[in-house]
Every structure is written in C-alpha cells, then in structure tokens.
Amino acid sequence: MSIEIDHVNKRFGDFTAIDNVSLTFNDGELTALLGPSGSGKTTLLRVIAGLEQPDNGRIRFHGEDATDLHVSKRSVGFVFQHYALFKHMSVFENVAYGLRVKPRGQRPDKAVIRDKVMTLLSLVQLDWTAHRYPHQLSGGQRQRIALARALAVEPKVLLLDEPFGALDAKVRAELRRWLRRLHDDIHVTSVFVTHDQEEALEVSDRVVVMNQGRVEQDGAPERIYDYPANPFVYRFLGNVNLFHARIHNGVARIGDVALEAPEFAGYRDAPGEAYVRPHDIEVFADRHHSGALHARIELVSRVGPTVRLELRTDESAHVVHAELSRHRFQELGLVQGGEAWIRPAHSRVFLPDTELAAG
Template sequence: MGIEVNNIGKRFGDFVALDDVSLNFPQGELTALLGPSGCGKTTLLRIIAGLEPPDSGQVFLDGEDASSHHVRERQVGFVFQHYALFKHMSVFDNIAFGLRVKPRKQRPSEAQIRRKVMSLLELVQLDWLAERYPPQLSGGQRQRIALARALAVEPRVLLLDEPFGALDAKVRKELRRWLRNLHDELHVTSIFVTHDQEEALEVADRIVLMNKGKVAQVGAPDEVYNHPASPFVYGFLGNVNLFHGRVHEGALEAGGIVLDAPDHADARDVQGTGFVRPHDIEVRRYTKEAPGEAGIAARLRRAHAIGPLAQLELERADNAQLIEAVMSAERYAQLGLTEGETLLVRPKRLRVFINEASEGERA
C-alpha cells in the first residue's frame, strides 16, 4: 500500500513541528525519516498512524483519504523504541494479543492464532522462546518480538519509531541487517524514524531528510550522500571539512589554494564554502620547494590507524582550523607519517555552496 501526505502542518504551542510537508511513500519500499531531534520526523510518523491529528493537510492510504480514520481503521503496525511488550504475558501471548482482541466476526480461531504466532516466531527466528516472558529476553530479542506482534495483524503499513535506539551498537548493527532481510521477504510498505545516518544509509530504499519541520531532501541513500542538496544535508550525513573563501567564475579561492567550483561559473566575487569528505582529502609531505597552490600546510596532531583505515586529525598552519582526513592504513604506513610533522593537504573533490548572505547580495 502506498502512502501520501499532503500539506501536513502541526504546531505545539509556538513550536512548529511540521511546516507544510508533502511526501509520497511508494508501495513496498522501506523509507527512513532521518534528521536531528526536534525536526518533526516522529510527529509525522504519528500523524500517518493516526495517533496524532494534523492541524492541516491530509493522509492518503492507497489513494483513500484516511485523515478522519481512527488508528484501528488504518491497519497500521507500530513498533516503538522501548518495545512496549506486556511484561505479564508470555512471548506467545504478546504476539497473539492483536488477533485475540479483534471483533468477534474477524477474530481467528485459537488454532489459527497458534499457527499464525508460531509462523511469525519462526520468521523472526525466535520460535524457541514462545513460553518465555519479556523480562527474560535480551533487548534485541524483545525488539524482534515487538516487530512480530506488529506483523501479526497483517498491517498494510509498518511504522517504526527509532526501533533500535535503546540497544547497544553491536546488537543494533545485527538488527539493521536482519530488518533489511525481513523487509526483502515481506515487502510491507515501511517507514522508520532514525537520527542515525549510518542506519538510514544502510537499511533504507529511500531517505527523507528533515530539518526544522521541513523536508530538506528526498532520494536513494547514494543520491543524498553523494549529491547533497544543501549545506545542512552535507553536514548531517557524515563527517565533513569546510573550506571558506571567495567564489569567482567557477573557482573557490581558500587558504592560498584555488579549487574548481564548476557549478558556480557565473559567480562574481561572492563568499562561499567548500564541503569535503575526509576520504576526499589528499595528504602528502610538505616541502619548502612546493608552490603555494599545491596545498594547505597543516600539522598532523593525531593519527588513529587501527583496522583498514587511518584517520588523521590535522591543524591548519594559517588559521588553526582542524581538518579530518582518511586514507588506507597501507598508504599511511607507506608514507611513514609522524605526529607533529607538517604536511600538505588538498581537497580532491568538493562541493561549493554560496553563503546565504552572498546570495542576498546577488539578488
């Protein structure tokens, strides 16, 4: 089932949680709502579920206006961060609960419920825990049971609010992989809320990046990561280095070097910022003979070379700004770098954005 929200607005007092948000969630896709705390992602999820009424706008489920439908009529499965399992019920009874409270005419027989629950327990690979109680389970097991309970009522839509947020990093990574595999098997239209960039990039078919109640960008994970639409998106999706300078006729002059900015061939002497990922920083030895345009002099403050990658923290000689660089551990060993020495750094690839004040001046 496809989901569409049109012109959704929501305020809490003076706080604007959602500001005229319109989105389409294609049938069978797993979409991540990603953004910082307070950006409106959980509020949007609750409005889709029917748990929160919008101040304005409409929610369409399969092309039908569901804005006035009660949460029970929307056939939505909801999984919260903190499991929300009934502690006094066994795992089996927790999953069966939604089926047993259906109206009498829609309620399956106990034999049908047993078959359904056991098949779901097999699906989440926990059939051996049917008679246990939630306090006897690990956090990861409880979250998988919560997901099985949401799936028991055969929802048209599955909504997950920070489903792995309360778990430790190792378990969270395992469950991310498991959720992706489960979705590939079931193809239930799913939306999950997260503030974890790595989680969204790894699991989702599509990412909706939100900021201050608005949609900042929508796209496939590789699209939003490699082609961010704004400085906010660039900065939110992973580590980034900033190079401030003057943009003029397709070039950014920053810190004594000139960098290509082909997207701004028409710019005339305006202020801009170059955004560069750490793995796009070239690092080499500094020699006095090298021309000034060859790179920016920076002192290697710290190097962390455990595993396949070496992470370098460098301090610019001209303004003490920190620069992060990443290279292979093999390359780091070949260079034989030592902490405290001066190196030359140069962006290999960057994206330049004209500063907002300069945009106003141009207008």
C-alpha cells in the same frame, strides 16, 4: 500500500513540529525519516499512524483519504523504541494479542492464531522463545518480538519509531541488517524514524532528511550522501570539513587549491564555503604536488584499519580531519607533530547562508 502526505502542518502551542510537508511513500518501499531531535520525524510518523491529528493537510493511503480515519481502521503496525511488550504475557501471547482482540466476526480461531504466531516467530527466528517471558529475552530479541506482534495483524503499513535506539552498537548493527533482509521478504510499505545516519543509509531504499519540521532532502541513500542539497544535510550526514573559499568565474579557490564550481560562473570574487569529507582529503608527505595546502599534523588516531588525522592549515579556521588506510599512512611515513600537504579530492561548494548547492 502507498502513503501520500499532502501539505501537512502540525503545531504544539508555539512549536511547529511539521511545517507544510508533502511526501509520497511508495508501495513496498522502506523509507528512513532521518534528522536530529525536534526535527518533526516522530510527529510525522504519529500523524501517519493516526496517533496525532494534523492541523491541516491530508493523509491518503493508496489514494483514499485517511486523515480522519481512527488509528484502529488504518491497518498500521507500530513498533516503538522501548518494545512495549506486555510483561505478564508470554512471547506467544504477546504476538497473538492483536489477533485475539479483533472483533468477534474478524477473529481467527485458536488453531489459526497458533499457526500464524508460530510462523511469525519463525520469521523473526525466535520460535524457540514462545513460552518465555519478555524479561527472559535480550533487548534485541524483545525488539524482534515487538516486530512480530506488529506484523501479526497483517498491516498494510509498518511504522517504526527509533526501533533500535535502546540497544547497544553491536546489536543495532546486527538488527538493522536483519530488518533489511526481513523487509526484502515481506515487502510491506515501511517507514522508520532514526537519528543515526549510518542506520538510515545502510537499511533504507530511500532517506528523507528532516530539520525544524521541514524536508531538507529526499532521495536514495547514495544520492543523499554523495550530493547533499545544502550545508545542513552535509553536516548531518557524518563528519565534514569546512573551508572558506573565494569564488570567481566558476572556480572556488582555497589558497592554491582550485575547485570547480561551474554553477557560479557569473560570480566575481564572492565568498564561498567548500565542504569536504575526511575520506576525500588526499594526504601527501612532501610539497611536490600542485594545488596542495601545507598542514601540520596535530593528532594521529588509529582505529582498526583506518588512521584519522587532525591537521591545522592556514586556510581553515577549524581543525581539518582526514582519513586514510593504515597501509597508506605507513607508506607516507607521517608522524604526529610533523608536516603534510593536503588536497580535496571531492568537494561541494555553497554560498554562505544559502541552501543552494553549486559544485
């Protein structure tokens, strides 16, 4: 089922939670709503579910207006961060609950409910827990049971609010891969809220980046990461270095480094900002490289196969972060406290205080 958000606004007192948002979620798509706390992503999810009413604007499910439709009539499955399982019920009873509270005329018989619950428990690979209770399961297992319960009523839309937020990093990584595989099997239109950029980029078909109630960028994960629409998206999607530049005739200069910025062809000696990710910083051990900046290595951190450097240059007011492989680091013979030369291999140039990308 497709979902259309049409010019939706939502305020809580003086706080604007959703600011004139329009989006369409395609049938069978897994979309991540990504943004910091207070960006409006959870409120938008609750408006889709019918748990919040928009101040204005419309919500349409598969072309039909659902704005005033009660939550019980929307065929929506909702999974919360903290599982919300009934502690006094077994796993089986938790998953069966939504089926057993259906109106009498729509309620399946006991045999059908049993078969459906056991099928769902097999789908989430937890059929062996049917007679256990939530407190006997791990956090990751409880979250999978919560998902099975949401799927039991055959929702046309699945909404997940920070579904893995209460779990540790290792379990989160395992569950998000599992969720991706599950979605590929069931193909239900799904929207999940997260503030974890790695989670959004790894799991989803599409990422919607939100900030202060507005959509900053909407697109495929690789497009969002490789071509951020503005500095906010660049900063939010992982570590990034900021260099102050001068733009002249389509070229942004950082010291001796020249960066192509063709959309600024008409600018003359204008201030600019160049954003460069740590893995896009080339590092050299000597000065014999054109267009490189002299730097001093302030800190070396080894993290598995990766070496992270913190460097200081005259051209940046901030510490410059660079990442390279352990093999490359050893090959260069770099040492903490020593010198290096760096050059951006890939960058984006923006005007200060503007949301227009141009590089």
